[in-house]
Amino acid sequence: MRFNTWMTTGGRLAGGLALGAALLSPAALTGATTRPAAAPVWVTTTGKVVHLTLIAGWNTTNAGFNFDGAAHGQMVVTVPLGDNVVVTFKNNVATPHNVDIIPYTQPLPGHGVQPAFSGANSPLPQFRPGAPAPKPQTFSFVANKAGTYMIICGVPGHALAGMWDTFVVSPTAKVASITFT
Numbered sequence: 001m002r003f004n005t006w007m008t009t010g011g012r013l014a015g016g017l018a019l020g021a022a023l024l025s026p027a028a029l030t031g032a033t034t035r036p037a038a039a040p041v042w043v044t045t046t047g048k049v050v051h052l053t054l055i056a057g058w059n060t061t062n063a064g065f066n067f068d069g070a071a072h073g074q075m076v077v078t079v080p081l082g083d084n085v086v087v088t089f090k091n092n093v094a095t096p097h098n099v100d101i102i103p104y105t106q107p108l109p110g111h112g113v114q115p116a117f118s119g120a121n122s123p124l125p126q127f128r129p130g131a132p133a134p135k136p137q138t139f140s141f142v143a144n145k146a147g148t149y150m151i152i153c154g155v156p157g158h159a160l161a162g163m164w165d166t167f168v169v170s171p172t173a174k175v176a177s178i179t180f181t
């Protein structure tokens, strides 16, 4: 996980270059720099608990205004109805971001709105990364209503800029899954 974090951060941010350089030597010793960074496993299911990782600015897609490298609804996270969803949220970039899981809304909201499920939003309205490495925020909620929802960044203007993805609560799914369209 740390490998992916510094690979993407170090390549994109002036502030991340020093961090990348500092970590380059041990990675080089293992030969890790010769392989492309593999995408993390974004979602897992253990019993009735779904663990979902959302990383703001994971890569340069949509000028960094993405979750897990996806924007404009192109990542579709499907979870079983009734599961407890535990979200680990990180921000890989200097721009503040957050997460709100909201009813499917068109036109897109210009700012954060009430989440669709109790607790389905990151604790801080604008979350900046910690130093030296991005520190995660976690939050959890029960996906207790079937339907299609949106994962948005509630920082003003960010959802309008495409920083949103799709969240589906399925009455038939047995485990969580993720697709990129």
Ligand SMILES: [Cu+2]
Binding pocket: 056, 096, 097, 098, 153, 154, 155, 158, 163
């Ligand atoms: Cu944002």
